[in-house]
Amino acid sequence: MKRAVLSALVLFGLAGTCYADIQAPPASEYTATRKLGRALSNLIYAVEEVPTSILRWQDMDGNYAGWSVGVVDGFARTFERMGYGFYELVTFWAPTYKCTYRPPYQGSCGRNGLKEYNPWSGFTEFPQELGFQSYYNYSRQQQY
Template sequence: MTFRCLVAAVCFTSLAALAQDYNEQLDINSMFVKGELYIWNRISDFFDILRCGIGGGPGIGAEVALTEYAQLGAYTANVKGVDFPHFIPPLWLIQFYEKEPILNTHEGRYATVAYGPERKVSSESDDGAHFPRDPWDFRIQLHVALIHAYVSFKGAEIGDLIAGFVGWDPSDDDIKLDPIAVRRPVDQFGRGLSNVLFGVFEVPANILRVTEAEGDLPGVTKGVGLGLWRFLCREAVGVIEVVTFPFGWEPIIAPEYIWQKNQDSTWRVYRPSFHKRY
């Protein structure tokens, strides 16, 4: 009997877990967040393909490389340079949100000659005083007078981009879901839309509430003023929530809606924050 009860308990627990997983899979907020991350990661992979940089200082020379096994060029330079993710500065935010360095600097004297797979570097060169070189990059560098420019086509990132479309991340650089923050973008959009459309009803609602609690005169004075203030707050917050709905914040205003079950009469405004799972 005890064994049967144990088996039944295990089966029930397993079914409950499966049902919970099924519900989580069908949760529209989770689906939306996963879709956001999928699009964001593909954009990031695309911009990882082409990188560039610029430096300043005396020097001369050029170099072309079709991977490290097919190089040709020579240059000498004494520069301070910086390389950055790609050619579109506003989208450097991708690296910022991925907590990757946006700008990498180098400085010093460097002299090199490259032919085929061979590279000779002057013994007087400073360590790390050159633009980055990855083995499979297609790279062009040109130094004329005081300007040193660099463009790198990262072939390996093309494979990472293509693989990303089927959910594979060879470079292991995709943003992952935060296990602590719970984002509910669909809820935020609906809440923001409700605030924009129905925020005006804060005025009569507060007139009635203050009148009931304090009398007619406070109702048409304090109630009107309080209602107007809360109406303006709901409208402003509603616009913010609609525009920023992909973030999936917790409610900024409490109560969340003007009319809802078990509504607390205490009215508060919070700073935007994510739901937390502890």
């Protein structure tokens, strides 16, 4: 009888810790150090918004749009991202946005939960990366 009670207590104790591990709050991945890192990356890499905007506008509307609207939009997004970076650098120690450390700007989610560039609404959490790095899984298998 004592073994059954003891094993039941051990089982419920392990099950309770497993349940507690799964139930992390949604904002638990956003911490003060992540906010500081986001602030520094926004300040340092904000200038990447200009070539990224040029390339995106060229893909959407052609070369003229890329080198006119893309440049203007890129500089506007650069200064806005630098403003957010400075704001987060000054307030990285305090949970300012809805009592959390989440970014104060709204981003747009893309495939696979990755943040994507959207020229009309929102920023990604971190600046875009230039280069040949891809976050999408490409396959040589034929899709049916």
